[in-house]
Amino acid sequence: MSKIIYDVIQRFEVEEGIPRLLSTNIHVIQGGEDLTSLATNMLAELGFYNKFEENRTSQYIGYKLKKPKKGAKRYQLILTPRKEGLCVAISKDILEGNILSLEYFYGDESYYSASWATLARIWVLPSKEDIFWKSIQSYYPNLVEIGEVTGSLILNKRDEIEYHIGYIEENSDFAEIKAENLIDSPENFDITSLGSSDSYLVINNDSLFPYSWQVCINSSEVLKEFISYFAKILMEQ
Numbered sequence: 001m002s003k004i005i006y007d008v009i010q011r012f013e014v015e016e017g018i019p020r021l022l023s024t025n026i027h028v029i030q031g032g033e034d035l036t037s038l039a040t041n042m043l044a045e046l047g048f049y050n051k052f053e054e055n056r057t058s059q060y061i062g063y064k065l066k067k068p069k070k071g072a073k074r075y076q077l078i079l080t081p082r083k084e085g086l087c088v089a090i091s092k093d094i095l096e097g098n099i100l101s102l103e104y105f106y107g108d109e110s111y112y113s114a115s116w117a118t119l120a121r122i123w124v125l126p127s128k129e130d131i132f133w134k135s136i137q138s139y140y141p142n143l144v145e146i147g148e149v150t151g152s153l154i155l156n157k158r159d160e161i162e163y164h165i166g167y168i169e170e171n172s173d174f175a176e177i178k179a180e181n182l183i184d185s186p187e188n189f190d191i192t193s194l195g196s197s198d199s200y201l202v203i204n205n206d207s208l209f210p211y212s213w214q215v216c217i218n219s220s221e222v223l224k225e226f227i228s229y230f231a232k233i234l235m236e237q
Contacts, residue, residue, distance in 0.1 A: 085218030
């Protein structure tokens with residue numbers, strides 16, 4: 001059996017002879033490093049604690065700016081350990097400009113109305129952008145540009161184009177357009193089958209902190225890439 005040794009540091013405040021637990025820090029000092037310790041150690045190495053203060057609870061570790069601007073007193077980063085890995089939440093205003101929204105187009109020619117619905121949001125790992133796009137390009141040989149990992153991707157792009165210019169047929173003026181739909185209806189959408197699933201993280205709502213979005217990570221390499229990428233952005237605020 002492998003052996004893991006933990007270093008547990010507890011901080012107490014004593015008032016009128018009564019001790020009150022303020023925080024508990026758990027680090028693996030032998031036998032490997034768990035994801036929570038890996039994340040907090042990375043933050044320390046990046047100088048994150050110079051700008052952010054840490055609040056540890058039994059459920060999560062939250063980080064707030066030490067000198068917040070007006071209206072920025074919420075947690076900017078939250079680490080929540082789970083059995084399946086480490087969930088990392090970041091405020092939506094930070095994530096929004098760095099993710100890819102997967103959208104479905106709805107068009108009704110009878111009423112000349114068009115709308116788009118977001119089916120999912122993902123963060124494409126910078127180290128695997130090429131892998132992600134190569135798996136998507138088979139559907140969009142003419143319309144997808146390598147390197148666009150933010151913004152929106154219309155999953156039924158052919159429907160959107162045909163809504164504006166008419167049906168794309170061999171004898172039409174737009175026969176050279178070869179866009180295919182990734183899905184034909186929202187019900188057929190499966191986030192795990194979009195291209196190479198190990199090249200991106202799925203972004204979910206955070207029920208405890210509704211102003212944030214959350215990703216759940218079970219790989220130390222992916223966690224290193226995610227923390228390194230977003231910690232720098234958070235520190236530039």
